[in-house]
Amino acid sequence: MILRALLLVPPRADPPLDPTPEEARSLLRRELLAPDYHDQDLVQRLITWLERLIDRGVASASGAPPLQTLAVMVVAVALVAGLVLLLSRARRTARAAGERRAVLTEESVTADxxxxRAEVALADGRxxxxxxxxxxxxxxxxxxxxxLDDTPGATAHEVALALAAxxxxxxxRIDTGADLFDSVLYGDRRATHEQAHAVLTLDDDLAGVR
Known part of the structure; x- marks a missing residue:
């Protein structure tokens, strides 16, 4: 769930937002209603809760001294602006991750x-x-x-199932190769020279090279 992963998204130097409270609510609503968020009931509850929180803060500060009112407004706007940035970054991260999980990318390259490239990387100690x-x-x-069928976006394990058939x-060996591919590319796991060589050897064996 993207919303639960918000705190895991690393900060980045983005241009600061300085909207009014009404603009901040509008920004948040547009962000949360993006199609990448699927649980619309949860999104609507979150929007309503934040709008009420801002309204209560503004109402409670209306009779307070000007400096206190200003402080409440700044905090409310900063809260919404920060949440908009975090949600937007999390949505981009989730979309990019989904695109990267495909074994074959849109890169124009042949198997050879x-x-x-793999052999050069192995010789270079990568x-x-x-x-x-x-x-x-x-x-x-x-x-x-x-x-193998040309299935855009096929994952390593989908490829492994088709190849095993x-x-x-x-x-x-095919399943092991798919597991290693996922764990190295997406799990930041280190690979050994032997593991990389084993996948190269598997390529030879499946291709009929002796």
């Missing part, structure tokens, strides 16, 4: 080029890069040979 490119080369090679005797 990915394979060569096993993580080597493993990721090796698995992508493996998947693209099978696609080029007609053994074509190569049942290699199921364990």
């Amino acid at each position: 080029q990915l394979r060569a 096993p993580e890069d080597a493993l990721v490119d090796a698995f992508r080369a493996l998947a693209l090679r099978q696609l080029e040979r007609g053994r 074509q190569h049942p005797h290699q199921r364990a």
Whole structure:
């Protein structure tokens, strides 16, 4: 849930917002009603709660000294502006993460080029890069040979399921390669030289290279 992940989103130097309370409420409403937020009941409750919070703050400060009223207004606006920024950043992060999870990207490259890049990375002592490119080369090679359907956005495990159906005797190695791909690319896990080399060897075996 994007809303629960707000506190995990790292801060970034964005231009400051300085809206009025009414503008702040409007900004927050537009952000929370973006299509990326699916639980509309929860979103509406949050909008209503924040609007009431701001209204109460303004009402309670209306009879207070000017400086106190100004302080309440500043806090309310800062709260809404900060929440808008956090929600917007979290939404962008979630969308980018979903796009990155596909094994094959929109990069115009062949399986041989990915394979060569993986071998260079491994020789340079970058096993993580080597493993990721090796698995992508493996998947693209099978696609080029007609053994894998061209399914845009297919994840590593979707690719593994399809490949295991074509190569049942290699199921364990294919599953291991998919797990390593996900854990290295999305879980920030370190890869070893041996693990990257194993995926390259799997590419050879699935391609029929001895």
